[in-house]
Amino acid sequence: MSKEKKTKKKEQRTYIGGQAVLEGVMMRGKTSYATAVRDPEGNIQVEKKRLSISKHMRRASKIPLVRGVVNFVSSLVTGSKILMRSAEVYGDTDEPSKFEIWCRDKLHINMMSAISVIATVLGVALAVGLFVALPMLLANLIFSENLRFGNVWYNLTQGGLRLVIFILYIVAISAMKDIRRVFMYHGAEHKTITCFEKGLDLTPENAKTCSRIHDRCGTTFMFLVMAVSIVVFSIINWLCDEYLNIFVYNNVVNYLIQFAVKLLFIPLVAGLSYEVLKLLAKSQSKILLPVKAPGFLLQRLTTREPDDSMLEVAIAAFNSVYQMDADPSIPESEFTVSMTVRKYVETLKEKFKAASIDESDAEWLVACSSGIARSELYTSEKMFVPTEVSRMDKIARERLGGRPLWYILGDTEFYGYKIKVDERVLIPRPETELLAEIAVKTYEEGDKVLDLCTGSGAVAIAIAKQKNISVAAADVSADALALAEENARANGADVKFVESDLFAKIKGKYNIITCNPPYVKSADMKTLPKEVGFEPAMALDGGEDGLDFYRRLAKEAPKHLVRGGALIMECGIGQAQEIVKLFSKFDYTMVTRDLEGVERIVRAVY
Known part of the structure; x- marks a missing residue:
């Protein structure tokens, strides 16, 4: 001894x-x-x-x-x-x-x-x-x-x-x-x-x-x-x-x-x-x-x-x-107990509901963290041991603090591809997949494609992978482009990136130009959900009426579109018809509604 x-x-x-x-x-x-x-x-x-x-x-x-x-x-x-x-x-x-x-x-x-x-x-x-x-x-x-x-x-x-x-x-x-x-x-x-x-x-x-x-x-x-x-x-x-x-x-x-x-x-x-x-x-x-x-x-x-x-x-x-x-200042603490998958999901949903957070985030958190399909969360017989519960609790605490779930997890899925996201870029929304889908359907062999305000590169990657082509993509943020390039490499997508404020450094003409520009009204920036405050403001603020970037696109796009080329843009709720007016000099425009019935995509043909 x-x-x-x-x-x-x-x-x-x-x-x-x-x-x-x-x-x-x-x-x-x-x-x-x-x-x-x-x-x-x-x-x-x-x-x-x-x-x-x-x-x-x-x-x-x-x-x-x-x-x-x-x-x-x-x-x-x-x-x-x-x-x-x-x-x-x-x-x-x-x-x-x-x-x-x-x-x-x-x-x-x-x-x-x-x-x-x-x-x-x-x-x-x-x-x-x-x-x-x-x-x-x-x-x-x-x-x-x-x-x-x-x-x-x-x-x-x-x-x-x-x-x-x-x-x-x-x-x-x-x-x-x-x-x-x-x-x-x-x-x-x-x-x-x-x-x-x-x-x-x-x-x-x-x-x-x-x-x-x-x-x-x-x-x-x-x-x-x-x-x-x-x-x-x-x-x-x-x-x-x-x-x-x-x-x-x-x-x-x-x-x-x-x-x-x-x-x-x-x-x-x-x-x-x-x-x-x-x-x-x-x-x-x-x-x-x-x-x-x-x-x-x-x-x-x-x-x-x-x-x-x-x-x-x-x-x-x-x-x-x-x-x-x-020492009376030492705080109380509780056990981290083992739980069934279903019980953990339901417990987390109650916490998120009390914090006014979308309850579906609880399901996504558990599904992405555990590798269990979201559709199987309520039927799985798996028991989460304390280490797993602690790991997911840590993520949940961040989410309850307001940070977006996909920033916490580090990546999200877009059009079937894994896209890395963090505070440098806007998190790709499900409705933006409609923008990529329309671009893919519009594409004809030999067309040149440009994606503006590319952010994480999600839209450009989806088009490049779906059509097995090279796509040009631009963004004003060097930090966003660095992440977009990382996503393109990870997904094996042929995308050429350029740092540019819309068309400022873009040369040549394209058959298809896609863009998901900032379209939130400046006055509404303060009223956005807490988690949106973690995303880059420059990717959201569209000026006083939210249409600043659409005006620039209407003015500058003709110089970079071939005749018959299409400019495909995402827009906010209630903005589609105003945007159509801005493109009155184009041959014609079309508006597509998303799954919620919202006029979400404006396609202007030059």
Whole structure:
């Protein structure tokens, strides 16, 4: 062992306690709790939360006897909630039912929270049935001929049966593989806390040398509850039998009365047991060992030796809660849980809808990031593991921040070709494919083609690839042309680029000229959706009425069109007829509507 590992600080006690969960450990401090789990990919995830404790709870937690009941109930509810939360890391394949959706939307009830409460109630009911009702029933059968509820041997028998049932219960559930692993994490929790209290550096190597038995364990508390209950219930049964004389009915009624009395005094038993546990934990005297020994022996059943990976998880949980208690500014964090494809898409759509973002972006984000066809998102059986969820969450956060999805993903599809896009160019829209389609259909063998305001080069590439020809393309932006050239190379398209403000540096004449010029009115630039603000303004602003570039095209295009040549232009909503007027000197013009019925393309023949 290295010198560093042998380094020992002053021994110290800690208020931090814990609980084993599915593939992990929860550690709870004074103001916070942290749950660390090892996810399906083998990574340690930590969820950190601040405790919300009311003034009444804080007061109650300082009152002897009462504080034991408060802590017990709080631990029960929180523990059940965290156990279910740790299971979510491994994925929830069930889709929400109509009832769950109705409860969420109409009653504003979180079904996971409701299930957690129900699970806690059922757990308490099971415990009461196994450790209260059943021992009573068996003891009544044993002493049926001479049944006196105040009899010492009757009450000792009940207590003994309760202990035997508890041990058999622990042994039975230990046969389950998942429970055995939970017990191993229970051992890791104890070793980690003991390692800290011994003043050793928190490392798996150091923790491994520590005992998996601890004074403040819940198992010891359960033994104390059973031991204290023998004393308390013996006294209560004796008083009820000898002085209050309430067991004067038939066996069934007497059984129910005794059962009700026991339920009534369970909080007292829990409170007394908690105080005894605190007192015993404060002293390491060997004199108290006989009292502690039974609880320690039971811990041998509920804890097992953990491996190093489990100790790493427990240490991560301990360090997190220790730091949070020391620094109130540390933020909370949540697990990244596994999800089915469908559930992730629907969750993302809700977030986008709340942010007024097109919900279809959620589908495109998942489809492009995962390689799953958009049409298969709701039928795919694939489960996204946490790493995949984290990667897509990162993209989603950028999108929620306003950045266009295709800039985030880095490319988009246009006319069947992959086009790289970033803030240097306008993102090609689906309606612009109509511009390329008309150009392709207009083309005749031997025609020369020019694409103005080429931007990413999408239109020029589509035409060049479809007709297997060389196309000239121009743009005023050198940055845009650099990206367009990259796209042309990537798609194997023969496109010759030139930096030019429309026809300024264009020589020769062409049979077909395509152009998707800026056509947004200057006054409307400020009202555009947030994501459009990320795109280059020079590719959008078309002047006061949005028609500045069309006026220039009407004036300059004739010098660069052969007779019978066509100028094919995209335009904005409501602009087509005004543009037609600008080209009155051309032989004729034609307007084509897009799939939405909008007059989108103007073709002017010279």
